[in-house]
Amino acid sequence: MKINGSKILITGGSLGIGKATAKILVEGGAGVIITGRDNDRLASAAEETGAIPFKADVAKSEDIERTYQFVREKWGRLDVLVNNAGIGSQSKHLTDVTEVDFMNVYQVNVIGAAMMAKYAAQMFKEQRYGNIINIASTAARKGYEKGSVYASSKFALRGMTECWQAELRRYNVRVILINPSEVTTAFGNPDRIERNVRSNRLRSEEIAHTVKASLEMDDRGFIPELTVFATNPWEE
Numbered sequence: 049m050k051i052n053g054s055k056i057l058i059t060g061g062s063l064g065i066g067k068a069t070a071k072i073l074v075e076g077g078a079g080v081i082i083t084g085r086d087n088d089r090l091a092s093a094a095e096e097t098g099a100i101p102f103k104a105d106v107a108k109s110e111d112i113e114r115t116y117q118f119v120r121e122k123w124g125r126l127d128v129l130v131n132n133a134g135i136g137s138q139s140k141h142l143t144d145v146t147e148v149d150f151m152n153v154y155q156v157n158v159i160g161a162a163m164m165a166k167y168a169a170q171m172f173k174e175q176r177y178g179n180i181i182n183i184a185s186t187a188a189r190k191g192y193e194k195g196s197v198y199a200s201s202k203f204a205l206r207g208m209t210e211c212w213q214a215e216l217r218r219y220n221v222r223v224i225l226i227n228p229s230e231v232t233t234a235f236g237n238p239d240r241i242e243r244n245v246r247s248n249r250l251r252s253e254e255i256a257h258t259v260k261a262s263l264e265m266d267d268r269g270f271i272p273e274l275t276v277f278a279t280n281p282w283e284e
């Protein structure tokens with residue numbers, strides 16, 4: 049697809065990967081709406097990227113409905129949903145996890161992403177065109193010690209991606225899963241301060257570049273899943 053002139057909705061666009069993705073897509077000529085839960089963070093991200101801010105929490109169904117009402121009023125159409133908003137949880141052994149740990153993370157990473165995609169898919173079916181990018185993780189491909197909650201939420205997103213690919217290709221909708229390995233963002237930081245960039249670690253920019261490059265392929269083709277590794281993250 050052509051980025052220039054396209055209309056793109058990014059959840060969790062006020063920091064990290066979502067913000068870097070908004071920036072590169074606005075620079076490419078797209079109209080971009082970013083969502084997030086905090087007005088101040090959204091306002092500064094909007095200023096930095098040129099994207100349109102919209103306060104909405106993907107864990108709240110009324111916020112999801114308001115988001116699509118805004119998209120329809122603003123643009124009347126949508127080319128891309130980037131399902132990026134996601135949260136982690138404290139790493140815990142299976143013997144210590146609680147139902148609440150699962151509910152909190154699943155409400156955002158699984159149910160929130162699914163409901164965002166549901167409304168996008170309704171528009172895309174009407175348009176007979178669209179793209180959904182799901183930002184999962186390398187944790188969507190391999191479990192690890194104390195990862196029950198987060199890894200299983202991303203496995204779910206990966207599974208749903210395959211379902212949506214099977215359902216939506218016939219409507220000219222491409223559904224693409226992107227799995228970043230560790231990226232130096234504020235992810236998992238309760239104070240929401242970004243971690244220091246290190247020369248051998250992935251930055252949000254690498255993932256933003258991956259989103260843009262995967263969208264830029266001609267609409268007749270798509271990459272179902274991409275994983276992004278840092279080349280040599282072990283060097284101190």
Ligand SMILES: NC(=O)c1ccc[n+]([C@@H]2O[C@H](COP(=O)([O-])OP(=O)(O)OC[C@H]3O[C@@H](n4cnc5c(N)ncnc54)[C@H](OP(=O)(O)O)[C@@H]3O)[C@@H](O)[C@H]2O)c1
Nearest residue numbers: 060062063064065084085105106134185230231233234235
């Ligand atoms: N960083 C990594 O190492 C890494 C690796 C693999 C995959 N990922 C995935 O990449 C995605 C982005 O992560 P990131 O590292 O950029 O995280 P981040 O720096 O914590 O940013 C997350 C963004 O999502 C927003 N957000 C969080 N919960 C939300 C909700 N319920 N509704 C709407 N917006 C919400 C945050 O803003 P507010 O807090 O203001 O709402 C922020 O804009 C996530 O899905 C994450 O699982 C990250």
